[in-house]
Amino acid sequence: MGLALIVSGTAFAQASDFGFAQVEARARSLAHEAYDATPPKLPAFLKDLDPAQYAQIQDIHPYWSDSDSPFQVQFYVPGSYFPRPEKISVVADGSISPIPFQLQDFSFGNLHPQDLPSDLGYAGFRLLYPLNTPPNYNEFISFLGATYFRAVGKDAIYGTSARGIGIDTAQPSGEIFPYFRHIWLEKPAPGATQMTVYALMDSTVVTGAYRFVIHPGTDCVVDVEATIYLRKPVQVLELAPLTSMFWHGHGRGVRAGDWHPAQHDSSELVMANGNGEWISRPLDNPLQIQTTSYDMQQPQGFGLLQQPRDFAAYQGIDTQYQRRPSVWVSPVGDWGKGQVRLVELPTNNPDMDNIDVFWVPATQPQPGTAYHYAYQLRFFNSQHGLIPLAHPTATYLGYDVKEPEWQHVVIDFSGGALTRLPGSMPVQAHFSAADGAQVRAQKLEYSSNGHFWRLLADVKTAGQTPSNLRAYLTLDGQVMTDTWTFLLQPAKGGH
Numbered sequence: 001m002g003l004a005l006i007v008s009g010t011a012f013a014q015a016s017d018f019g020f021a022q023v024e025a026r027a028r029s030l031a032h033e034a035y036d037a038t039p040p041k042l043p044a045f046l047k048d049l050d051p052a053q054y055a056q057i058q059d060i061h062p063y064w065s066d067s068d069s070p071f072q073v074q075f076y077v078p079g080s081y082f083p084r085p086e087k088i089s090v091v092a093d094g095s096i097s098p099i100p101f102q103l104q105d106f107s108f109g110n111l112h113p114q115d116l117p118s119d120l121g122y123a124g125f126r127l128l129y130p131l132n133t134p135p136n137y138n139e140f141i142s143f144l145g146a147t148y149f150r151a152v153g154k155d156a157i158y159g160t161s162a163r164g165i166g167i168d169t170a171q172p173s174g175e176i177f178p179y180f181r182h183i184w185l186e187k188p189a190p191g192a193t194q195m196t197v198y199a200l201m202d203s204t205v206v207t208g209a210y211r212f213v214i215h216p217g218t219d220c221v222v223d224v225e226a227t228i229y230l231r232k233p234v235q236v237l238e239l240a241p242l243t244s245m246f247w248h249g250h251g252r253g254v255r256a257g258d259w260h261p262a263q264h265d266s267s268e269l270v271m272a273n274g275n276g277e278w279i280s281r282p283l284d285n286p287l288q289i290q291t292t293s294y295d296m297q298q299p300q301g302f303g304l305l306q307q308p309r310d311f312a313a314y315q316g317i318d319t320q321y322q323r324r325p326s327v328w329v330s331p332v333g334d335w336g337k338g339q340v341r342l343v344e345l346p347t348n349n350p351d352m353d354n355i356d357v358f359w360v361p362a363t364q365p366q367p368g369t370a371y372h373y374a375y376q377l378r379f380f381n382s383q384h385g386l387i388p389l390a391h392p393t394a395t396y397l398g399y400d401v402k403e404p405e406w407q408h409v410v411i412d413f414s415g416g417a418l419t420r421l422p423g424s425m426p427v428q429a430h431f432s433a434a435d436g437a438q439v440r441a442q443k444l445e446y447s448s449n450g451h452f453w454r455l456l457a458d459v460k461t462a463g464q465t466p467s468n469l470r471a472y473l474t475l476d477g478q479v480m481t482d483t484w485t486f487l488l489q490p491a492k493g494g495h
Contacts, residue, residue, distance in 0.1 A: 018091055018184070023198050023209035024227045024370070026182075030200070030207040031229035031368055037204070045114045046079035054080035056109030062128060062137070063090075063099065068190045072128040072137050075099075077106060077120055082145045085121030086180055091198075092187035099185075125183065127195065129216040140216045146177040147201060148243070149212075151220040151379040152325055159244065159265035159324025160304050161353070162377055164201055164210055165228065166238030169356050170289050170343045173235065178203035180210075193217075206230050219380040220325075226374070230367045237365075238341075240329045240375050241358035244304050246283040247350045249313075251396030251410070253285035256348050262314050263350045265324045266304035269357055270387065270482070271340050274298030278387060278482040281342060282395040283355055290344040292487050293360075295337075302340045303328035304357060307393065309381065319350070325379040328386065329359075332374035337362040390416030390473065390481040393452065399491050406440070406458045407491050413473055413481045414452035423448055427480065429455045431471040436462030437488070444473075461490040 059074035078085045088099045101121050124144035128137035131154055141151040147164030167176040184198040194215045201208035208228035215221040224240070248255050249262025269281040273296050281292070283304075305326040314321040338361040345354035365371035390413050398408035421427070423446035433439050442457040453473060461467045471484040 018096055020198065020209060020211045020225060020227075023184070023200055023211070026200055027207045027209040027227065028229055028370065030202060031231055035202070035204050035231065040078065040084045042078055042083045043115055043117070043120075045116070046077065047083060049080040049111075051080055053111060054082075056107075056111055058107050058109070059105055060107045061102070061105040064187065065137075069187060070129065070190065070192050071188055071195050073185060074126050074128065074139070075105075075122040076124040076126075076144050078123040082123040084179055085123060087182040088122050088125060089182070089184050090187060091184050096184070125185070127214065127216075131216050140220055141214055141222070143180070143183070143197075143199075146179045147199075149222075151214075151222060151377075153217060153219040153379055153381060155323070156325050156379070156381050157320055157323045159306065159321075160327045160379075161243045162222075162327065163241045163243060164199065164226065165206065165208065166236075166241035166356065166358050167203070167205060168235045169238060169241075169358070170291060170345070171235050176203060176205055176234070178206055178208070201228075203231075205232055205234050218382075219378050219384075222377040222379075224375050224377060225372075227370050227372045228365075229370060230365055232367050233364060236341075236360060238356075238358035238360060239373060240331075240377075241356060242304050242327055242329070243353045244283075244355040244357075245347070245350060245353050246285055246344070246355050247347060248285060250282065250394055251398070252282060254287075254346075254348065260315050261312075262321070263316065263319065264306070264321065265353075266306050266326070266355060268305050268307070268392075269302065269340075269342050270305050271296070271302040272300035274300060278389055279485055280392045280482040281485045282392070284344055284487075285354065286344050286346055286489065288346060290487060290489075292342045292344075293339040294341075294485075295339055297337045298334055299331055299338070299340065299359065301328055301330045302357065302359070303378075304355065305383075306381075323381065325381055326383070328378045328380070330376040330378070331359075332376060335359065335361070335373065387482065388416065389479070390414060390418040392471075392482060392484040395484070395486065397488075400458065405491050406460050407488065409457050409459055409469065409486075409488065411455045411471055411484050412452045413455070413484075414450070417480055418453065418473075419451065421475070423451075425475060427453055428474050429453075429471065430474065431455060431457050432469070433457075433459050433461075433488070434468040434470075435465050437465075437467035437469075438462075459488060461488060464490045466490065 062072035126142040131138040143149040150161040180199040181202045182200040186196040197212040199210040211225040213223040244266040246264040271279045343356040347354040394412040396410040400406040429444040438460045445454045467488045469486045473481045
């Protein structure tokens, strides 16, 4: 007979009956309970650690390492920016049981821990699998902090993160960070190539149930199913959020004396609308918070892409930005009407994640009502033909030294069907600048060195009003490229 699991007064059935429905029931019940605002208790030694010190604390005895499981688990202790412990249970062999905290499983490097309780608990976990150097195990996905998680495919390193949910990002009232309060790890059978994780989410404004089916490999694929319950209305409900970093590169962003040609985890936002249009938006490091929204219906996907993929573009021996993954969100089912929203925050260094992108549904659910959705996340380094059309591969910005109110905008298009076209073909450029901006000196050039088309234009914004720019290429009336978009801020020399 399997064991029963009791969590805050709610009994789960034995492990053979445990599944997403049981986590949904707990989230639904939790939404009607008073939120527990008790702050986590954390020893001063752990609370005061900086990120470098916290990184010294390593789980040196992976869970399941002494079993026939194809996956292993390492845990994080609470500390530094991750003070909140979470319950972690295992579903295995017909029973559900909590994973006890074992202080002796951790190495503290050159730190000297003081007065750590034996029941400290875990702040998160990471999964290992024989990915890069079988039969050795390699870390490939990590859940740590609020509802954040990040993953990599074969031979990649961590970059862009995903989240279970976002609430009120860049709003004057302040962002709210829901968190996973209970995790269930379903022990995979010997030889399994995927693993299932369940999570119960809580916060002052929303609760939720999550199922993650995780597939390691050349790409890391995560199938996400979620049901959320609002405790009360929020300003911005953010589904499938991604978080990344763009400091500078590709002729954009503030360098602040940095000698590298580029430093970023992602270079652009790409979106596939339900009407068949593909849209590309190069990322920027603005001087103030910048929010851009794209209205869509039945979105086919959106994500943050990292390009180019060569070391010379970044020159980072330690950072290895060319190995950071792109991340693509593929909705499952009809997500209806809503917006893909991009939030760009100013940063003067590469240590701050300043890029957020997420889906905002047109209609927010009523408090207490179940809102169910699903999607697939793919963390990848090779596009595998994801984008069917030719694509904007570089964006450069400059200004006219004689008339600094006029800005140079340069876009390179390549790939897709353009790859097979000779440079003599009558490809046409379509460039527009909205919000009262003026355009002059527009032209299209072909480069046989690299086989790409370069669109150049001069733009003058209307005073201090930013201008939404759009560009794409056609041949004989047929669209050949993604639609390039950009929010051009007024030049310093503008009036």
